[in-house]
Amino acid sequence: MYEYKFVETTLGGFFTEASHRETIMEHAKDGWRLVQVLPTNYNGHGKPREYEIIFERRLEMID
Known part of the structure; x- marks a missing residue:
């Protein structure tokens, strides 16, 4: 089983840098x-301005 994380971000703009x-x-x-x-x-x-980055990681199963 996995858990998921959703992170909002931008690719930067005229006055900002991408992160x-x-x-x-x-x-x-x-x-x-x-x-x-x-x-x-x-x-x-x-043109897209904002993005959602989706991450996952395996959950540790506890018996």
Whole structure:
């Protein structure tokens, strides 16, 4: 069985830098595995502005 984590992020903009790589590496250190990146919000030109990064990790089964 797995547990899932959903993290909102952006790929940066004109005045901001992207932080998605740092987000992925930070969660990987804690045992999370990247599953998928989904765009969740678009600008007026149809370009994604916000994303949801989905992570998973195996649950430890306790007998």
